[in-house]
Amino acid sequence: MRHWNDRMLKTKMFISFSVVSLFIVGITCCIFYYKNTNDSKAQTFSLSNIISKQFSEMIDLYMQNVEELSLAISIDPSIQSILFDFYKESDPIKKEVVGYKLNPILFNFSYPKPYVQSISIYSLDSHLYQYSKLVDPRPRMLLTLDQLQQFKSTLNSNAFVIMPVDEDDQHREKAVSFVRKITKIPTQTIIGFVNIHINVNAFKMVLANTNANELEHSMHVLIVNDEGRIIYENGSSGSTGGEQRFEFDRTASKGELRWKQTDFLYTAVKSGYTGWHTVILIPKDVLLLKQKRIQDIVLLVGVLTMLLIAAVSYVLSHHITLPLNKLMRNMSRVELGDFSHRMEYAGRNELGKLSRMYNHMLDSISRLIHEAYESKLAEKNAQLSALHAQTNPHFLYNTLNIMKSISRLRGIEEVADISESLAGLFQYSMKNIHQPVTLQEEIDHIRNYFTIQQHRFGNRIQLQCDIPEHLLQASVLKLTVQPLVENAFNHGLRKVKSGGCITLHAAESKGVLTLTLHDNGEGIPEKTMAELQRAFLMSNALNPYKGEAHGIGLLNIRQRIQLFYGKEYGLHITSSSGKGTSVSLTLPYRTDLKESHKAREATL
Template sequence: MRRWNDRMLKIKMFISFSIVALFIVGITCIIFYYKNTSDVKNQTFSLSKIIAKQFSEMIDLYMQNIEELSLSISIDPAIQSNLFDFFKATNPIEKETIGYKLNPVLFNFSYPKSYVQSISIYTLDGHGYHYTKVVNHPRPSQVFTNEELRNFTDVLSGKPFLLKPSNEERTFGDQSEAIVSFIHKITKIPTQTIIGFVSIDIDINAFKMVLANKEANESNNAMHVLLVSDEGQVIFENWDQMTGLLHADFDTAVFKRTVPEGELQWNNKLYLYTYEKSAYTGWNTVILIPKDVILLKQKKVQDIVIIVGIITMLLIAAVSYLLSHQITLPLNNLMRKMSRVELGDFSQRMEYAGNNEIGRLSRMYNLMLDSMSRLIKEVYESKLAEKNAQLSALHAQINPHFLYNTLNIMKSISRLRGVEEVAEISESLASLFQYSMKNLHQPVSLLEEIDHINNYFKIQQHRFGNRVELQCDIPNDHLQASILKLTIQPLIENAVNHGLRRMKSGGCITIHTTKCNELLTITVTDNGEGMTDVKQAQLSKALDISNMHYHFTELTHGVGLINIHQRIQLFYGKQYGLSLFSKPGGGTKVTLVIPFLIVQQEEGGIA
């Protein structure tokens, strides 16, 4: 002990640090031998999970963007109009001409999207219009048959879109582009009846941009990133060896396991895998890392540990000082800049250029500030857009209110100058506008609807004189019944314009109400010219059938009745609505059945 105490301090430090370093290195190597494999695997699984989740989320964003594009195409007025023209076309030339009209429309939608390869519009009978960016392929990679389109109709009735990867079998090394078809239904506005489909072919090579990483390490370079369907089809593979293959010998049993990680054999090679299933697309993002790469990395780490241990015995003091200085200096600089950011100065950026943890932290800090600045700008622009929308809405209300006020001015001037007939018309028309400007979907009392009808009829009497009259047979206890606004007045208007317009005298319209079993029955009867049996049968069938495509293509009259019928059924239920009876020369009778509900004026609701 005495001889040890007499030795020089630098020798004691050297011997002490050497012994400690040798002990630590020895223990570390032993522990590392048994546990490092598990640790590296866990780290690999953790990293793979992050990559799988991020890649899956980015693919979901791509597909959400495509869904927005498909929705824009499906509701585009030009698409709707041309499809409507297609249904009316009677010969093939007219149908092909529609394709020339659709071509510039599809070009405008696909041009800003570099990853969109082609866009196709399909009608229900299998006719297709295609636009593709590939010059030497005038038709898209996938063209669907009538049977597939019928299947799309069934599937898309219950889900918003359908994804169809290309079924092209490719040999190893083939660089032909593989695609995924995003299929969305086109519904007729406003009936929501399916009238066709839009298919957007996506070049899946665009998915590689998500994986672009200039700082990829050895594991990342050897990593396989796959998009696999539940049936085992490899939709995308970052090495382009298996992309688009139907039979890639991928074991789909891994998707049924409770733990989304483990080892698997694929293409005669052992891999560590993790996967993330997308609830949006239904695809599985699989990350495969060769196990031999992990073992090689483990051996390199072991060698580094030994070398570092030897160097540590000689330079531990100097390294401690330099390391502490290198760590604390940028951290202190980062803390100063974060204090400035806390005060609201978002221009503070780190200029540390290293590739170590401090450098990564500095870049993450800079990215965080960029994201915060961008989000603040987006929120500001969103608020500004919201204010502009509110101003536009207020501006849109000026015209009807201006017209309503002008009619009141006309009424006042007419009465001052003794033109009472013009004043009455202006007053009635002003009341009509005031009633119509309120919420169309808010129920009103039957009394309010009758007052609105009286205002309308006053105007018509100035036109027809005593040729027509209106009779109301409504008990007082029915006047507070709840009814959708503008459901009776159009029936009166139909009776005037179609039933009584040719009568020279004696025209009569009767409104009658009855109540039975909590049902309110409103009958509008006229003694006009009536309608033919064929026309009555068409209208009755249209009221019974819910297929709106039939309604608007087969009928030239009665759209207003169908409109009222639909509003009643949407608000009260399918068991309510309109029915009619008519005969030539014997007038027309329209019956409206709704539940008997009382309007609560104090609460503005329905009892």
């Protein structure tokens, strides 16, 4: 799931559309395939059932014509007269002579009927008279007395008997025997039998007249009797008809079976007239071929549908993600601080609304940034003024106490010196407090301050300035060094009786000016030093330190430098108890005051 969430929206839309469409198209194609397959199978059964019924009905009509022919022969007066004469004669030779009179009569009956192969007349004593259209006039079937007696009993209840002809000669055409009794008129006494041999190949004419043209090249038509003997099979030579047996479920009208190593669908219809089963066999390969065509069509339609859906989903996802990608690029520019780019999508849909909301958001952000910038400038100026105000009143209070003490103890000349130095201090402190000055100006201000402090401490404290000549024109922030000297007097050297020394050192390296002020006073206690370091870490210009008031002056100087130059500059302090304190200021090294003003504006 995590990998899926990490994918691009365009990819997820394409995959989702494709999977859903593939599922729907697959289910639809499967349903279509199986439905059409079942429909094709049902249609095949229905068509073959119609063909089998038509073929069976036409065979019945065909056999009814044979029955009419047999009836005409059995009641023909000439044939009955000849049979009477036959039974009157006792001489076998005369019997044969009488029998030959049947030939022209049988010829007249059989000639107009192309399906009649031969007509035989049997006497009750198994004597045979036959007319045949075959080149070889040998009798095809010679009935014995037992068979005649069986026929006699059977024909008492049935008008005729139909049975296949067993042939020993494999080259003869297959035939069906239609046997009917000949009765004496009007007594209805049996005087003989007529046996009509029907050529089964004549059934092909019946088959050709059916409506099975679309299946005639693949279907098999069988006529099977109740014993399973094949009376007729289309497409087979006449030599195989009656010798084969065909077994199937006679209680079912349709189904599937395997015959001659081939799988078939079959339908069967039993004739109520002849008792024969007309069976239509359709090879399953034909149905499978249809199924294969349906499958190919389904696959083709499925593939085309998938390609179409994939193309539509790709275009749709691209259309949706294109403005989103543009929005992401614009947001990347905003992240870098560029608020000038706007979305140009003008639609009224969700993307259009999102674009307009994005543009309104950028306008609001730009307005708020401008307002916050101006507020920040005003706040910083107020903070600088407040920091400066925290420094000057304290110094002014101490100076006035000094002037009061000296004026009582000594005289007016010293007060004049102090007043002169104090005037220089006020003039320097009150003029352009926010503008940078040169290091030389800051040192002159320190010397005025030191002159006043010497009247307080005498020669107990000395000031040493170790500053290279070329660094005196460096730009520094006003009143950042003097408060450090004041701290050294008030905290580090206040208890020193003699030998106190304050050293000011300046150095430049890689564009950074470092001012170091060191005193050899008593140092800062470890606890106070720890609190001061914690105050440096926790406080800034917008969040003043609210702990104990240790090193407020140092915090103010540090905050002023960072507000003016940036957070990479500031104040660093090191102290060791009994060895003194060192305070280092780091500032950018600049000699042009105008450049300092521009740098300050860029920082703000």
